[in-house]
Amino acid sequence: MATxxxxxxxxxxxxxxxxxxxxxxxxxxxxxxxxxxxxxxxxDALLAMGKGDDVVLTRHDNLPSELAGQTEYPIYICLPPxxxxxxxxxxxxxxxxxxxxxxxxxxxPTFGNIEDLLxxxxxxxxxxxxxxxTGIEFLPQAQKxxxxxxxxxxxxxGEEKWAGECAACGKWNGAIAQRMENSDVxxxxxxxxxxxxxxxxxxxxxxxxxxxxxxxxxxxTIFEVAEYYEEEASDILWEVSGSxxxxxxxxxxxxxxxxxxxxxxxxxxxxxxxxxETMFPYIYGNRVFSxxxxxxxxxxxxxxxxxxxxDAKLPPKKTDSGKSIMRKGNLRADGVI
Numbered sequence: 001m002a003t004x005x006x007x008x009x010x011x012x013x014x015x016x017x018x019x020x021x022x023x024x025x026x027x028x029x030x031x032x033x034x035x036x037x038x039x040x041x042x043x044d045a046l047l048a049m050g051k052g053d054d055v056v057l058t059r060h061d062n063l064p065s066e067l068a069g070q071t072e073y074p075i076y077i078c079l080p081p082x083x084x085x086x087x088x089x090x091x092x093x094x095x096x097x098x099x100x101x102x103x104x105x106x107x108x109p110t111f112g113n114i115e116d117l118l119x120x121x122x123x124x125x126x127x128x129x130x131x132x133x134t135g136i137e138f139l140p141q142a143q144k145x146x147x148x149x150x151x152x153x154x155x156x157x158g159e160e161k162w163a164g165e166c167a168a169c170g171k172w173n174g175a176i177a178q179r180m181e182n183s184d185v186x187x188x189x190x191x192x193x194x195x196x197x198x199x200x201x202x203x204x205x206x207x208x209x210x211x212x213x214x215x216x217x218x219x220x221t222i223f224e225v226a227e228y229y230e231e232e233a234s235d236i237l238w239e240v241s242g243s244x245x246x247x248x249x250x251x252x253x254x255x256x257x258x259x260x261x262x263x264x265x266x267x268x269x270x271x272x273x274x275x276x277e278t279m280f281p282y283i284y285g286n287r288v289f290s291x292x293x294x295x296x297x298x299x300x301x302x303x304x305x306x307x308x309x310x311d312a313k314l315p316p317k318k319t320d321s322g323k324s325i326m327r328k329g330n331l332r333a334d335g336v337i
């Protein structure tokens with residue numbers, strides 16, 4: 001998908017160039033609508049970061065014609081992907097009138113990769129607001145949020161390097177970034193092309209590290225995958241990066257391997273590797289992963305030997321060579337192979 005595939009985005013950029021301004025003006029945070037059904041940590045996080053003037057609605061309610069005197073306002077769709085398709089397919093006329101203000105969330109085991117889902121309804125474009133929300137967590141007892149981004153050193157210019165940050169693109173990217181930054185959560189403001197590369201990098205992390213760890217005889221954490229099974233995870237990452245170029249014309253940003261291992265090493269301690277079968281279509285369901293020979297082998301190995309993913313739609317199984325795909329001799333510090 002071309003970066004400037006949306007004619008409105010081209011016109012907006014041309015107007016910016018003609019204005020003579022030095023920086024693009026981003027929309028400010030303000031009263032917003034949050035769409036949620038039942039307990040929802042993302043909705044709670046948005047409320048905690050707001051100023052008490054947000055409105056929480058369900059998908060069955062009507063959107064207000066104005067909010068604090070504004071006819072345009074962010075509409076944060078906090079529904080999990082398992083409910084998102086039904087929501088979009090059954091939008092009321094009231095919601096359709098405001099669909100340019102929808103803000104969708106991606107990333108992590110909660111939201112996964114919804115690119116194909118949004119594409120099917122024409123919502124995957126430059127002006128549509130999308131938020132990569134893997135760099136934030138909600139702390140229920142304290143009713144506040146925590147920044148999960150990690151510092152992984154400095155670059156050649158002496159600038160700090162970060163990994164696992166939130167990122168936003170589209171119409172309301174400035175509003176959500178301001179809301180997060182006011183709560184000390186790092187959030188990059190990107191054009192769609194760069195945001196998309198971050199999102200796919202996150203998807204690679206969400207798919208590969210748990211997969212490598214969940215096929216071990218002993219319970220394994222994300223940190224242990226980075227520490228003791230680095231070569232396996234790295235090989236699959238590079239294989240998937242090639243598949244990503246072929247199927248999506250997306251190249252992961254330079255240094256992706258360092259960033260992903262940095263996240264695993266800093267965030268992964270105590271996090272057991274597991275795969276949520278209900279989220280399988282939004283983590284592994286894309287051809288980027290299903291056409292990766294090694295990912296396919298690991299998925300089938302997980303089903304055949306550990307009984308997980310029993311009902312998931314796995315890619316076609318290759319002919320069994322009779323040999324295990326698992327590497328031997330990768331001794332962990334605790335003596336377990």
